[in-house]
Amino acid sequence: MKVRATGRAKREIARAALWWSKNRPEALLLFLDELAAAERFLSTAPISGQIYGYRKNRLIRRWLLEKTEYHLYFSVNREAQVIMLHSVWGARRGRGPKL
Amino acid sequence: MSPSPRISAAGRNYFSLTVAECAGAHRRRADVDRREGLTHKNRALIWLIIGWPPRSASLAPSMAFCGLGDVAAQKREPRYVRGMSALKARVENGRIKLDEPTDLPEGQIVELIPLDEVIATDGDDLGDAERAALHRSIDESIEDEEAGKVEDLSKIIAELRAQL
Numbered sequence: 001m002k003v004r005a006t007g008r009a010k011r012e013i014a015r016a017a018l019w020w021s022k023n024r025p026e027a028l029l030l031f032l033d034e035l036a037a038a039e040r041f042l043s044t045a046p047i048s049g050q051i052y053g054y055r056k057n058r059l060i061r062r063w064l065l066e067k068t069e070y071h072l073y074f075s076v077n078r079e080a081q082v083i084m085l086h087s088v089w090g091a092r093r094g095r096g097p098k099l
Numbered sequence: 100m101s102p103s104p105r106i107s108a109a110g111r112n113y114f115s116l117t118v119a120e121c122a123g124a125h126r127r128r129a130d131v132d133r134r135e136g137l138t139h140k141n142r143a144l145i146w147l148i149i150g151w152p153p154r155s156a157s158l159a160p161s162m163a164f165c166g167l168g169d170v171a172a173q174k175r176e177p178r179y180v181r182g183m184s185a186l187k188a189r190v191e192n193g194r195i196k197l198d199e200p201t202d203l204p205e206g207q208i209v210e211l212i213p214l215d216e217v218i219a220t221d222g223d224d225l226g227d228a229e230r231a232a233l234h235r236s237i238d239e240s241i242e243d244e245e246a247g248k249v250e251d252l253s254k255i256i257a258e259l260r261a262q263l
Contacts, residue, residue, distance in 0.1 A: 002251065003251070003252040003253070004249045004250060004251055004252060005249065005250055005251075005252045005255055006240040006241075006243035006244050006248060006249050007240075007243040007248035007249070007250075008236060008239045008240040008243050009240055009243075010250060010255050012236070013255055013256075013259070014255075014259060017259045017263060018263075021263045028263060029260065029263065032256050032259055032260055032263070035252070035256060036253075036256050039252050039253060039256070055234060055237045055238055055241060056238060056241045058241060060237060073233070073237055084244055084249065085252055086236070086237045086240035086241060086244075087233065087236045087237050087240055089233050089236065
């Protein structure tokens, strides 16, 4: 399956990647590396994520980036063979993006 | 296999059982286990989540999902298991009938939790305000999707790598 991201998710990804690169210079690409690894995994096993709930008639799942502690919120469109990344949100309280 | 007494078969005449590890369920279970003096080292954790009928027929194929728990409940977040092991059962005369082959060990305890319950009460560990913000984010994102504002994730990652 193809993994795609919405405009909103893209902004959140950019913000998280920038934060990580500025605040964790010793591992400035860790977030993007984890994101890339998650993309590879989810593209082959899309329903491995934990079910989160429904939004606008979509079943939203999430996947934890364990090292950087972000959740990827996504939905799976089997017909289109697309995994749509909707949001990248801090797994800890107070770590959601402020866009 | 003894299902949780919390399960209600009312209105569910057929459903898909999925083996799953769930953060909220783990937390709830962990609280019970602490009270009962149990540890997750001596208790294999398998969660069956019932989710049928889905709220939309088009979502039905997406309901099958599973994970096999381990001792991850000792950690703040669960490990998501890389596999699928959906089971199917029927409700007959108010009893859950499950007749599926399994590799689970004899005597394995399996707990059943309605998917709706998990989603409604333990879908995340966010505060109310942050959860509302997350939901707004997802809703806006879905609007982006419907407007065609989407890109390949690999392209986004490659662009950001080049910038950082």
